[in-house]
Amino acid sequence: MIGKIKNKLKEVNNRNLEQKRSDELYAIGALFDTPDEIMDAAGKTTEAGYEEFDVNTPYPVHGMDQAMKLKNTMVGKTTFIFGFLGTTAALLMIGWMSGIDYQNIIGGKPFFAIPPAIPITFELTVLLGGLATAGLMLTLFNRLPWINNPLHDTNYIKQTASDKFGLVIYAKDKNFNIATVEGFLQSIGGKSIEKINFFEVREDRVRTPIFDFKFIALLAVVTVVTAVTAYGILRYVLFLPPFDFMWKQEKVLPQEKSTFFADGFSMRPPVEGTVSRGYIPYEYQGLPDSVVTLLANPLPINAEVLAKGKQRFNTYCSPCHGYYGEGDSRLRGQFPNPPSLHTDKVRQWADGNIYHVITNGQNVMSSYAKQISRDDRWAIVHYIRALQRALNAKDEDLN
Amino acid sequence: MSFDSTYTRELPLVPERSSFKEIDDVIFRPVEEAPTRKWFIAITISSLALMIGAVALANTFYFGIGTWGNNSTVGWGFGIVNFVFWIGIGHAGTLISAILYLFRQRWRTGIARFAEAMTIFAVITAGIFPVIHTGRPWLAAYLIPYPNQNSIWVNFNSPLLWDVFAVSTYFTISFVFWSVGLIPDIAAMRDRASGIKKRIYTVLSLGWRNSNRHWQHYERAYLILAGLSTPLVLSVHTIVSFDFAVAILPGWHTTIFPPYFVAGAIFSGFGMVATVLIILRKVYDMEHIITLDHLEKMCKILLATGSMVGYAYCMEFFMAWYSGYIFEQFVFINRAFGPYAWAYWTMFSCNVIFPQLFWFKKIRRNIPIMMLLVILVNVGMWFERFVIVVTSLHRDFLPSSWAMFYPTWTDLALLLGSFGFFFTCVLLFVKVLPSISLAELKAVTENAQPTHKHHH
Structure with missing residues (x-):
């Protein structure tokens, strides 16, 4: 049994995952050995007038954004906007919930005041700012996830993930010409020059996979499973032991039948002659x-x-x-x-x-x-x- | 202007000049190779502890928290002690990854990823305790302000609610920070892997391709996340201390609590990071990446924060005397000389006296003694929370309601289980993800940055 599973896993693990590539050229890449060389190469590429190019390095190389003439990143502004949104949302939420909708007297304090609202306001500012920074940095600024980019699975990308510094010029550049670009890359000292073609299933754009039928079906399934589970838990599971301890208690309720007392009532009558507090018996009760x-x-x-x-x-x-x-x-x-x-x-x-x-x-x-x-x-x-x-x-x- | 004059470097971060390939191999070795015997022994022990904790948890859920040692006088027992202890452990991770990053303490690189992972596991471990301490954990959703059929909202004036927001934000942001740091490393693993592993890493890396157009945004985002995490980490233990300080109980109602708690948190967190790193570098032969210099620096931080905590202990006594408030004075005399004096002096010696040995360089660079001291720090910091919670509660204003707190087997098994959970998570993390930040480490090796002879 275990042997079978092992074999199956081995088989899956050895399956060739490489996708077939088409004949159409996507880009030409070249590798460099040192950070100085790649800085130099990036500078020369911008000077040569190429715009659609990229530099791939295993870690961020300092000064590369100037060498590539990149514009300043807008990530900081995003953080500010979303952080500010978090502050506003927190104050509005606390103000409305405890100041207007559900006024509760707690130690005679005002329903809404700034000092006790500060901790949560701060936390929500950080939360929204942080989530937006990371999320938008990846999706909006870096256009990720993009797992089928043609650069993947090439010698070029594997080397640049480890110890080489790569420069790639895309075929969509207006000055692109195979022979010139190859010559240019050689002239600036590039090694292992590699032509990278599109995959056969061509996806050169970031296609939003959220509109895929499969993805929508997955969402639907997840929704249904979650809803059914939540409903089942709230409606049935929480009524099973031991969660029923609040309403299944070892006690008699006022109108219940009792098997313990001879008269069959669970409520007990007061002792003979009991008088309730403040009651004065009426001396002419029942008399003409x-x-x-x-x-x-x-x-x-x-x-x-x-x-x-x-x-x-x-x-x-x-x-x-x-x-x-x-x-x-x-x-x-x-x-x-x-x-x-x-x-x-x-x-x-x-x-x-x-x-x-x-x-x-x-x-x-x-x-x-x-x-x-x-x-x-x-x-x-x-x-x-x-x-x-x-x-x-x-x-x-x-x- | 050369790179080295901008960032003055005390000592080489990766001492023996390793090639990037070698760094890859060392860091990915635990992930790519089959687990060793040592790893299996370790995870057997930790998951055994976890199972014992699970039994205790089932016991708690079935019979309720009557199975704990809490009583009507000491309403906050191990549940809150363990919560504050584990939350504190988490703080070192963010301090190393965010605050030291902002201060350009580049020696943090080797240990940051690991410390961040510890933060996440510690916060998860911590989060379990207040939830089960409520007695009905399935009703925990009431802590969230959501529109419900009773049309009631949570109490925004309560420090316990601030705590919910603080801890959950802290967890989320730490997780985001950690995940963002992992993306390039997972991409590097993807490019070395094959088969199913490759598929998983492909999805997890989001198709990262080390592009410098991406690195530009990435680095800025990382810096901003560090900037956001820094006040966050300070706020979290501050708010945890509000749980105590906002109450009017003598022994809790003091303004020194927020800084005192934050210092204690960093102290205990560094103790835990050091404990685990000493073992990890040995097990995975990473002595040349997590060097003795790193550990020495951590010892210095332990010395500093331990002394801060010691100052807070003394200041509490001074304030009790200076306030002239007899109930406050009684609490502190009772702490040091009452029935829990043994806990107080364990705490005081482990946290204040023993770490003073770190003044000596010989001790800072001696692994066995260091190991002993950092374990004592962990013990001492657990007892600090025990002292704060139990000794403040057990003798209140009415002598007729004085009581002692005795932990039951469920309490002790839950404490053991929390360690089991934490270490199981740590071991699994070390096995499936790179426990050292590869991209960051490469960026700080010798000759990793251009000499800027062409560009100024």
């Missing part, structure tokens, strides 16, 4: 209202109490009794209409009796002791008294 004689309204009559009583009355009582206690229910017959609160019977009741009805309920009306606090019930009593007096106003009330 004739028994109620000793209850007096503890609240004073003033605007505040009446306003409270009005608010509570309108919320809890008015749906059946009507806003003025006239028994005009807004429930449109879903419940039988209650009697008016302006009958003689109710008017002659003591405050305690009204309070007792609210607390204890009467006929269809149920107890409101749970919904309305004790003081609010007394406030309602005051308000009902005010309503009663308003509908039976005497002349002196107008003063």
Whole structure:
């Protein structure tokens, strides 16, 4: 098994990768031995009026850009532009996210301030500047990747990658002529002069491979695989153990059935006789209202109490009794209409009796002791008294 | 004006005048030849350590970080200690490749590529720890400000978020810097290789053809990347120190932390680079490229940064006394004489006292003693982070909540695993990519640059 794989690998490794070349000439190259020679050669080539030429050296030779009369590189400006873009983007991002869109009070500090934004702004400046510098240096300025450039796989390029210094003149140069160029290269001391032809599959331009069907198909496959994986993980894998520990916990939930307690409830009732904080038991609970004689309204009559009583009355009582206690229910017959609160019977009741009805309920009306606090019930009593007096106003009330 | 008068050279960078072909052969030998026995032994050990770490990691993921020694008093245990330690290791790489490049310290050439690779592996190793320390690493994406269904954004006022940006930017830019440096060397390997290797190198080299029209942009970009990396490397450990300094805890809340952390980071990083280089040059017979002179210079930097760190240790005590703040004073007395005094004095002797031996030239040029000292530096710098994290936390304002931190086997296995991961990456890197920058090294050999007799 392993032997087979080894043989296969050997076979692949020994496969001849060299592409066939066409007859059309791409360039003529010559090799030089020392940095001084190549500097000299580059200078003479520019003097001779060649423009489409290049110098290939295993490392950057100092002063070569002057000898080749190259323009200053624009890489620095690129860095500045993209670095500045990073600064702006960071400040806008932080300003909008924490200053506008998601204002969070953290230690009473301003939502957006410059000092805490500095670290991230700096990092994003460097990040964008650095990525743009490297990326654009390779792609925009150097037109890479270009792996099928005709210079590849020639003796010329292999030598210049190691210890020789090469100068190449391209056939597209306007002064190009095979015999002259060969003669010229010899005259400036070039050795191993080599004619370099195009590959049979001619790609002398940097063709953007991103529009290749294969590349687009690869992108599509990568997209689909990534999306499906991400979806699968987020939708299924994270719901499997052990990632489900947040919602599969060893505990009983409020409405769950319990097998542990005899009554089958997981919620436990309070101990017999438990009284909630602030609750005072009502001594006439469940008794007829004739028994109620000793209850007096503890609240004073003033605007505040009446306003409270009005608010509570309108919320809890008015749906059946009507806003003025006239028994005009807004429930449109879903419940039988209650009697008016302006009958003689109710008017002659003591405050305690009204309070007792609210607390204890009467006929269809149920107890409101749970919904309305004790003081609010007394406030309602005051308000009902005010309503009663308003509908039976005497002349002196107008003063 | 000759080249040599512009760049004064103290000593030849590649002493025995080697031809470029010989340099190619030496540098590409580890990559092109079958791995040696030594390499296999080394990677067996490192991957064994890695596997032990992987078991501990699985244990952590399955049972949660309750398997660690952290408790409610010492909430930051080994997780943060290891994070800060490994991030610090990374700093030497950028210092060597970027800062020394800007200062025209051309002796850096032989070790820069390797140090950069170490930076990248160290930052990856470091990045693992805060992520697993969160307890739910699969939710790490919440650290990134992305529009989410809860319509909430990250807290931009938190040093922990600055840390996320700093460390990820640092990793990205270091990786870019390293990759850009690799392109010409991979192209040189491509032109020597055949078959599948050639295909891989062809793609990785992007079709680089050593053109001087390209070198022009390339060199400028390299210079700019060095310029960007320099403030970046200083910012990263500064921001890491903010994780501590912005808190109001005595022992952490000091303004000395950023420079102190940066100096410590460079110190520990150089310790690690020296440790690995001493072994590497021996294993791959690169003694004439990574020379004793290189190592001596690294020892000098260790001496300088070690003394800076020592100054910071003393200054912390002075400030605790001078502040008149009893809680601060207690923390420092507790550090030096409390239950973790052994950790404090290990740190102090390894980082401050022993490196002082580098004042002696004999010791700077003695490989076995140097090896011992740089390993002690690594130990000391790990303990520095332990002291900062654990001794500041374990006795807080309420004596009733005082507690000790005891690492569990999971903690120790994760620490071991981090070393295993780091060294496995280093060994694989040495095997598959040139660990010395070929193009840069050629450019600084004798007679590599024109004498400029024709052009001025």
